[in-house]
Amino acid sequence: MANLVEIRDLKVRAQSDSGRLIEIIRGVSFEAAEGEVVALIGESGSGKSTIALTLMGHTRAGCEIIGGQVRLAGRDLVAMSEAERRRLRGTDVAYVPQSAAAAFNPAQRLIDQVVEVSRIHGLMPRQAARARAVELFRALALPEPETIGERYPHQVSGGQLQRLAAAMALIGAPRLMIFDEPTTALDVTTQIEVLRAFKQVMKQGGMAGLYVSHDLAVVAQVADRIVVLKDGAVQETGTTDDIINRPQHPYTKELIAAFRPVSHATVASPAAAAEAPILEVRNLVAGYGRPGPDGMPRVRALDDVSCRLERGRNLGVIGESGSGKSTLARAIAGLLPPVSGEVLLGGQALAPDVARRAKEDLRRMQICFQLADTALNPLRSVSDIIGRPLTFFHGQRGRAREARVEELLEMVRLPRAMKHRLPLELSGGQKQRVNLARALAANPEIVLCDEITSALDTVVAAAILELLDELQRELDLSYVFISHDLSTVQAICDEVMVMYGGRTVETLQASALPEGATQDYSRLLFASVPQLDTGWLDGLPERLPGT
Amino acid sequence: MNPQIAMLVIGRLGVALVTLLIVSAVVFAATEMLPGDIVEILLGQAATPEAVAGLREAMHLDEPSVLRYWRWIIGLLSGDLGTSYANDLPIAEMIGDRLTNTLRLAAVTGGVAVPLALTLGITTAMFRGSTYDRVVTTCVVSVISVPEFMIATLAVLVFAVWLNWLPALSFSSGTPGWGEMLRIFAMPVITLCCVITAQMIRMTRAAVIETLRMPYIEMALLKGASRWRIVMRHALPNAIGPIVNAVALSLSYLLGGVIIVETIFNYPGVAKLMVDAVATRDLPLIQSCAMVFCIGYLVLITLADILAIVSNPRLRK
Numbered sequence: 001m002a003n004l005v006e007i008r009d010l011k012v013r014a015q016s017d018s019g020r021l022i023e024i025i026r027g028v029s030f031e032a033a034e035g036e037v038v039a040l041i042g043e044s045g046s047g048k049s050t051i052a053l054t055l056m057g058h059t060r061a062g063c064e065i066i067g068g069q070v071r072l073a074g075r076d077l078v079a080m081s082e083a084e085r086r087r088l089r090g091t092d093v094a095y096v097p098q099s100a101a102a103a104f105n106p107a108q109r110l111i112d113q114v115v116e117v118s119r120i121h122g123l124m125p126r127q128a129a130r131a132r133a134v135e136l137f138r139a140l141a142l143p144e145p146e147t148i149g150e151r152y153p154h155q156v157s158g159g160q161l162q163r164l165a166a167a168m169a170l171i172g173a174p175r176l177m178i179f180d181e182p183t184t185a186l187d188v189t190t191q192i193e194v195l196r197a198f199k200q201v202m203k204q205g206g207m208a209g210l211y212v213s214h215d216l217a218v219v220a221q222v223a224d225r226i227v228v229l230k231d232g233a234v235q236e237t238g239t240t241d242d243i244i245n246r247p248q249h250p251y252t253k254e255l256i257a258a259f260r261p262v263s264h265a266t267v268a269s270p271a272a273a274a275e276a277p278i279l280e281v282r283n284l285v286a287g288y289g290r291p292g293p294d295g296m297p298r299v300r301a302l303d304d305v306s307c308r309l310e311r312g313r314n315l316g317v318i319g320e321s322g323s324g325k326s327t328l329a330r331a332i333a334g335l336l337p338p339v340s341g342e343v344l345l346g347g348q349a350l351a352p353d354v355a356r357r358a359k360e361d362l363r364r365m366q367i368c369f370q371l372a373d374t375a376l377n378p379l380r381s382v383s384d385i386i387g388r389p390l391t392f393f394h395g396q397r398g399r400a401r402e403a404r405v406e407e408l409l410e411m412v413r414l415p416r417a418m419k420h421r422l423p424l425e426l427s428g429g430q431k432q433r434v435n436l437a438r439a440l441a442a443n444p445e446i447v448l449c450d451e452i453t454s455a456l457d458t459v460v461a462a463a464i465l466e467l468l469d470e471l472q473r474e475l476d477l478s479y480v481f482i483s484h485d486l487s488t489v490q491a492i493c494d495e496v497m498v499m500y501g502g503r504t505v506e507t508l509q510a511s512a513l514p515e516g517a518t519q520d521y522s523r524l525l526f527a528s529v530p531q532l533d534t535g536w537l538d539g540l541p542e543r544l545p546g547t
Numbered sequence: 548m549n550p551q552i553a554m555l556v557i558g559r560l561g562v563a564l565v566t567l568l569i570v571s572a573v574v575f576a577a578t579e580m581l582p583g584d585i586v587e588i589l590l591g592q593a594a595t596p597e598a599v600a601g602l603r604e605a606m607h608l609d610e611p612s613v614l615r616y617w618r619w620i621i622g623l624l625s626g627d628l629g630t631s632y633a634n635d636l637p638i639a640e641m642i643g644d645r646l647t648n649t650l651r652l653a654a655v656t657g658g659v660a661v662p663l664a665l666t667l668g669i670t671t672a673m674f675r676g677s678t679y680d681r682v683v684t685t686c687v688v689s690v691i692s693v694p695e696f697m698i699a700t701l702a703v704l705v706f707a708v709w710l711n712w713l714p715a716l717s718f719s720s721g722t723p724g725w726g727e728m729l730r731i732f733a734m735p736v737i738t739l740c741c742v743i744t745a746q747m748i749r750m751t752r753a754a755v756i757e758t759l760r761m762p763y764i765e766m767a768l769l770k771g772a773s774r775w776r777i778v779m780r781h782a783l784p785n786a787i788g789p790i791v792n793a794v795a796l797s798l799s800y801l802l803g804g805v806i807i808v809e810t811i812f813n814y815p816g817v818a819k820l821m822v823d824a825v826a827t828r829d830l831p832l833i834q835s836c837a838m839v840f841c842i843g844y845l846v847l848i849t850l851a852d853i854l855a856i857v858s859n860p861r862l863r864k
Contacts, residue, residue, distance in 0.1 A: 056769050089771035102762035107784040107860040117770045154861050168770070 002074070004176060004208045005032040005055065010068035012050055012059065012232075025050055025232040027068070032225075034175070037202065037209040039219040039240070041255075042229035043457035044428075048212045049098075051229075052178050054078075055210060056093055057085030073175065090117035094169035098181040100161035104153035110164055111149025117172040129171065136167040139204070140197045159190035163197055170201060177202065177209045183218060187320035187484070188528040195221060195537060214457065216259055217530035220244055221537035228252050240534055258458040259487075259532055276347040278478050279309040279332070279365070279446055284341035286331040287502075297339060301327040303502040304341075309446065314472070314479040316493030316510065318486060320525070324502035325482045329450045332480070333367045345446075363393045366439035370451035372431035376423040382409070382434050383419035389441040408437040411474075413467060429460035433467070440471070448480045453488055465491050486514065486529045498522045555856050563849040567841065571623070574837040575616050578830050585632050585828045606632075619834065629831040633824070638835050642817060646839065649816035653801035655732050656739045661794055664744040668751025668790075673778050675756060683748070691745040699738045699811040706734060716813045735812050739805060743797040750793030754786040761785070788855035795851035803840035 012025035025047045032038040040048040053059060054070045057077040070077040072093060077085060089095075094117070097103040104113055114136075115129040124132070130149075137145035140163040153161060162182055169177055179198070183191040199222055202209055213219050219226060219240070226243040228235045228251065236249040247253045284305045289298030301324045309315045319325045330336040332343050334354030343350045345364060351357045369375040376385055386405045390396040396404055406416045412433040423431055432452055439447050449468070453461035469492065471477060483489050489496055490510055498505040498521065506519045514526035530536060586602050587594065603609045607618070622629055628638035667687075671680045690698075707715035713733050758764065759782050767781045806818035821836035856862065 058765075058769060060765075086771045086773065089769055091771070095766070095769040097762065097766060099762065103766040105763040105767070105781050105785065107858075108780075116767075116772070120771050120773075120776065152860050 003031040004034045006071040008069040011066050013064050013066045015062045030227050032208050035206045037223050039211040039223035039226045046229040047232040048229050052212045091121050091172040093176045094174040096165050096169050096179045096182045099185050100165035114168045162194050177207050179211045192528050217532045220534050258462040277308040278311040280344040281307045282342045284338045286338040301502050314493040316489035316496040317482045318489050319499035323499040325499050329448045363442045365446045366442050366444040367448040368439045368452050372435040382421050386437050386441050393442045412437045446478050450482045552862050556853050559852050563845050570841045578833050628835045631829050631832050633827040633829040645817045645820045656736050660740045660744045664747035668748045672752045672755035687745045687748050690741050695742050696807045698741050702734045735808050738808050747793050747797050751790050754789040758782040758786045787858045791851040791854045795847040799844040799847045802843040
């Protein structure tokens with residue numbers, strides 16, 4: 001059978017902000033047969049989205065195809081005119097974007113956007129297109145398929161939008177579907193439903209698919225074959241089973257290894273348990289919006305949350321978006337003063353508002369944010385960023401401060417010379433290390449880590465976790481580690497608190513995970529985490545516990 | 548209309564009213580601070596102190612300013628703008644004619660400038676970086692940089708003096724016919740268009756370009772939509788807020804900011820009336836003119852804000 005997709009020696013050049021020309025795709029070749037799902041896997045910057053877009057005959061601003069062929073059903077998209085490419089888009093090849101929330105025009109009703117492909121290409125009359133859309137909504141298990149299209153994008157949930165985006169792609173009955181990280185922005189419990197819906201309609205329609213993702217476990221559920229990319233070049237190609245169970249290339253092996261969960265060994269001495277907990281949270285209530293007549297905020301993001309952290313141990317907080325886990329960190333740090341409840345540091349109650357806390361209390365507890373990009377001042381050098389808390393907390397200046405900055409850089413395993421750089425000149429992992437070094441500059445006893453590995457690639461995130469572990473041994477730290485990712489929390493924490501809707505569901509020993517869950521919600525959450533096993537999704541019961 | 552939109556619109560109108568009240572106080576205070584004493588000017592240098600005091604009392608100028616402000620506001624609310632110090636005519640009458648003239652000029656200019664600016668702004672954004680875009684953008688920047696008296700003077704020089712096509716003055720008595728209207732308005736309208744379209748073109752272009760960067764624009768492209776469809780159906784509806792604001796800001800200039808054009812072409816509008824009033828220390832007239840400008844400005848800006856609120860899809864049901 002002839003291949004539907006044939007990419008031969010594709011080369012794409014991009015112009016960087018400074019005007020330099022870089023080859024971001026360096027001679028990539030692969031193919032996909034009719035009805036086959038091929039996954040492109042790689043970290044950010046590996047060029048996987050760029051390749052996927054060339055199959056739509058599109059390159060983003062600043063990029064240019066400088067060589068090779070991209071053949072779809074025998075026709076080369078590179079050599080075509082723009083008008084010819086436009087005729088293929090939506091009808092022969094369709095695209096499901098990473099963030100459906102951003103890909104829908106906020107000013108138009110959903111149904112108008114879903115049927116737009118049929119109007120652009122004159123595929124069918126308006127009524128027929130609407131009827132087809134409703135059919136697709138039903139096939140994708142969307143609620144209220146008859147009327148959901150009448151809503152605006154902001155009126156449906158993220159998981160629903162992602163399925164609506166799939167409907168939008170399917171309306172033109174394409175021969176090839178391109179999925180660009182379609183579930184990355186979703187919670188794990190939602191991800192399962194969306195993956196199931198995708199798989200179902202793809203199988204029914206007999207369509208070929210190109211699935212772009214950085215998540216091996218997700219890819220293992222949907223792809224027939226996997227293409228592993230790094231720095232714009234193919235590292236390894238093979239069947240899903242081969243890649244996952246018998247990886248050949250060292251890079252693939254590294255990717256797989258980073259995915260295997262690591263368990264955490266407690267470093268706390270047994271004597272420590274007898275002491276008062278270093279951090280204790282009692283019945284915390286906090287929220288957003290103006291307080292109502294009962295003195296409670298309009299939106300209650302934390303509802304009677306209690307937890308404790310022993311010295312030298314780590315507490316993981318896990319939950320989906322909107323569960324209140326980040327609010328908990330902000331309330332503990334005093335950035336969002338709680339309405340009621342107490343935060344005790346070493347047995348002493350802290351002022352609710354960070355502005356009223358003693359300098360010494362501030363020093364003992366530091367916070368590290370998810371996005372180092374926004375947490376680091378882009379106009380300050382690394383040495384300024386780390387040096388500021390040194391001056392503020394310890395009064396260090398001049399040469400002493402410089403020496404300490406170098407020490408801290410060494411501590412987070414960064415070369416000393418990096419202190420002269422600006423955040424812009426660092427990679428994502430390096431920025432997160434600087435972010436961490438800034439927190440360490442205060443000589444804290446507790447570090448609140450809010451999703452600090454979530455924006456990083458798997459391999460880089462694994463290295464950061466390892467660093468946290470080493471620092472804990474060296475500096476006698478305790479972490480509160482907030483994440484939505486179970487394996488991350490398992491790798492670093494002793495105890496795990498599961499949150500849902502601003503409340504604590506239960507607190508479990510990390511060693512007992514995931515089997516030890518006693519509550520329905522925790523079981524559902526843990527069962528929803530994709531496993532690196534090709535049969536995982538198909539093997540799941542139709543209804544998960546707790547749904 | 549859903550209650551949330553209604554609340555926002557009512558709130559916006561409330562803000563406009565409060566602003567107007569504050570503006571009235573500022574206008575009153577500012578005219579109070581103008582140098583020169585109207586009574587001495589009216590009576591001349593030979594006036595006796597008794598005569599001056601008498602006239603002051605007759606004009607209520609001896610009362611505290613708070614009281615006079617109160618009187619003035621009550622007058623404004625009941626439609627009584629007072630009488631001119633300089634020639635004893637009712638101010639409402641003096642402004643009435645001039646305002647009609649100003650509004651007529653503004654309407655003609657707006658009618659030409661807005662469609663022109665929107666077309667140029669949208670098309671330059673669509674063909675961003677093309678030769679067409681560069682030529683238009685360069686022209687716009689050059690026009691912005693030239694002061695309007697220069698443009699007006701040049702227009703007079705070229706069209707009235709050298710070519711002798713148009714009259715140098717835009718003054719006519721009675722109601723002119725269409726041909727006459729065209730001749731009268733041509734030069735002021737050209738000059739004003741140069742001044743206001745430039746800003747509108749730049750703002751429209753920037754707003755459309757900003758929306759063209761959104762992911763849903765790329766999505767529309769990947770659905771096979773043509774460039775025209777992408778701009779008209781996907782970009783423009785989301786760029787309305789900034790565009791109407793730019794338009795309102797530019798149009799408000801046509802009320803009070805046209806003094807140079809009115810002077811050069813001797814066009815009998817409100818701006819010219821106000822300048823004349825300053826020359827004669829005619830305080831009530833100055834105040835009323837200032838209020839007319841402020842009301843016009845507020846009406847336009849409030850209208851733009853309300854349009855932006857109504858066009859926000861997140862507030863739709």
